[in-house]
Amino acid sequence: MVKQLTVFLENSPGRLAGLTRVLGDAGVNMRALMVADTAEFGVVRIICDRPETARRALESAGFGVSVTEILAVEVPDRPGGLADILEALGAVGINVEYAYCYVEPGGQAAIDVFRVEEPGRATSVLLEAGIRVLGPDDVYPAGS
Amino acid sequence: MFQPEYEAMERPQLEALQLERLNSLLARVYENVPLYRTKFDAAGVRPQVASLGELADLPFTVKDDLRSAYPYGMFAVPLRDIVRVHSSSGTTGQITVVGYTRGDIERWADMMARTIACAGGTADDIVQVTYGYGLFTGGLGVHYGSERLGCVTIPISGGNTKRQVQVMKDFGTTILACTPSYAILIAETAAEMGIDPRSLPLKAGIFGAEPWSDNMRRQIEEMLDITAIDIYGLSEVLGPGVASECTCQCGLHVNEDHFIIEIVDPATLQPVPDGERGEVVFTTLTKEGIPVIRYRTRDISRLIPGQCACGRTFRRMERVTGRTDDMLIIRGVNVFPSQIEQVLAGIPGVAPHYQVVLSKRGSMDHVEVHVEVGPDVPFDEIKTLERLRGRVAAEIASALAVSIAVKLVEPKSIQRSEGKARRVLDTRNEGGA
Known part of the structure; x- marks a missing residue:
């Protein structure tokens, strides 16, 4: 998160x-x-x-x-990358309120940001599906 | 003129009639209404005057008197003599009730017939009564006057604008009675329906129940190709028919055989010199059901000196230009900012920072409630904000019986003031907000 x-x-x-x-x-x-x-x-x-x-x-x-x-995940930079993630959430009935994405400079993958109803359960579902869920250190390594 | 024997009466005769009726009224209320007996006794005045000038020595009546007498405490006759009641729009929760005897209804019909005749109406006219029927005095008030004058009367009441236009066209309406803002909506709706509003047989409109301007009058006259006249009334005094413009459009003739109008300084409560602005005060000379003595209307106006070209000798009051309290009239409904405050106080996250903003959209008055999105509002999701706005709008509509636009604004964007919060921001004379 x-x-x-x-x-x-x-x-x-x-x-x-x-x-x-x-x-x-x-x-x-x-x-x-x-x-x-x-x-x-x-x-x-x-x-x-x-x-x-x-x-x-x-x-x-x-x-x-x-x-x-919010939930930030790394999305493989290939066709269908985002669809895989959303299907994993949809399959267990988790609704996405909003989503947007950005690309880290020099990164190989896009980062997608989701607001979901049950972030805890969503995180487990995505981890099980082999998707990398990002933590604070991945997103703002400078710290606050 | 519907009753020239009164409407064009020589002033000395009229004043003699007023004095006679005033003394009869004072005796009646002193005898039959405990509130007046108490007030007169407390002020050390007798229920009798030697001249009209002595009226200024008598105590005032205010809205709170009517509220505390709710429902029937100020009626001057037994209920068996009352044939109708109406009610003012509830302001701070407590509505007020007014009662009419058969005689009151008769005189009211005469006065409204005068009003329609003031607009050039005759028995040949077809009057569409688009004021609301019900506890509000507008619909039935105009209705009885229209029948009294002998017009074809269409009791359509308010709402369903397309049907209003269709009826207007098919029935050949010649006189429209509604609020001025609704007249504009009717004209716009006609145009949307592919009917040129200027081609309708309409020739005049009698408009009231909300404040409007001369600009708006010109707009309505242009859009509908009619003569638009301003009418004035309030349920505590009668309902519509208290005063009306004639086609000279230079002030509203007060039905002085039935009412005495005074203009007082709202601060000192002393009469102002003729022609100066102040609070309008009415005494009902002939009302039987619920007469009022020196009722403070809170409306600001002045008496226009001189005679009117129409031949009526009744003095004219200027179009009401404001209020002495913070009451707003929104589409004919009385609204106090405190009512809005009450509603907002019940909704988590929005109180206490809000403001009622009045502005001009074209020539129409636009009312908006601005509500700050405070730290207590979880505003990450748009739907939360939309839901909040919807809830505020729905609760205001339900409590005030009028719908008002709600705008969510940034925290701390509503100007804080020292002392009394400025709950109403009126930008109508600043070229819009």
């Missing part, structure tokens, strides 16, 4: 820029960023090298931040 920051943003010009500037000024390096938007607001999800530092910086800048534990 790795830590993801979730930031609630109003859908207005300059808000995302403001958020990323705060992280930049705090020396936080982002690995992945995903924006889920509705007509009026957006939710920004971030994987970064120092989640706790990032959270403190954002909160003191007045952003609404929550830290969520």
Whole structure:
């Protein structure tokens, strides 16, 4: 399980820029960023090298931040790689709330991030299926 | 004019009639309503005046008097003489009840017939009554007036806008009675249905039950090719029919043979000089069921000096421009920000930071409740946020009987104020939000 920051943003010009500037000024390096938007607001999800530092910086800048534990897995970089993982979860009735992926610089595999209903059971299922589930050290080795 | 013998009465005669009716009223309420007897005795005044000016010495009546007399405590006649009750939209949980005798209903019908005639209506007209029927006074109030004038009366009530348009077209409606914002929706809906709203046989509209502007009037007149007049009333005093514009559109003639209007300074409660703005106060001269003495409406207006070109001698009040309390009127329903606060307090994660924001969308008033997404809200998933927004909207709609848009905003984005929180942000005069 790795830590993801979730930031609630109003859908207005300059808000995302403001958020990323705060992280930049705090020396936080982002690995992945995903924006889920509705007509009026957006939710920004971030994987970064120092989640706790990032959270403190954002909160003191007045952003609404929550830290969520999510499942990160290494996906073989070949056709059907992601499908194998999702099928393993689907077969045991675990629902995926959202997912996104990114590639580590120089890495051979893509990293997929999942929010699932039962992270503990999902982790066991994936391990049994021979899929590599990542821990904090794999994702943000700099530590926080 | 429906009753020129009153509506164009010479002022000295009218004032003599008012004085006579006022003294008769004071005697009646002192005799029959314990609240007035107590108030008059406490103020050391007798239920009799030598001139209309002495009315200013009598105590006021306020909404809370009606609330604490709920349901029938302020009725001035036995219930066997009451033939109808109506109720004001509940504000802080406690609704108020008003009762009408057969005579009250008769006089109300006359006054509403005057109103429709004010808009140019005659027995040849077809009136579509799109105000709600029920405890709200709008529907039945206009209905009886329309029948009294001899119009074809369509008691369609509110809602189902496409059907409103269809009926308007098929039945040949010439006068529309509804809230001004609904008139715009009807025009837009007609256009969507492929019916040119200007081609409808409609010639006039009597619009009220919510605040509107002259810009909005021009828009409605343009969209529907009609004369739009403003009507005024409140259930505590009568319902619709208290005052109405004529086709001169220069202020609302108050039915002064039935009501005395005063404008007072809301802070000092002293009468303001003629023509100045203040709180509107009404005394009901002829009401039998539930007469009121110097009822404070909380509405802000002024009396317009001079005579109207239409020939009516009744004085005119200006279109109501505001409220002395924080009450909002949203699509005809009275809403206090405290009610919204009450609803939010019951929902985890949203209180206490919220704001009611009034803005303009085109010419329409738009109301939105802004709710901060606080640290207690697990907002990682969009569906949690949507569910929260849906819950806030549903609970507000259920508690207030009117639906209001809900917008989730960032934490700490609602301006904090020292002391009394600024719960209502009105940006309508700032060119929109």
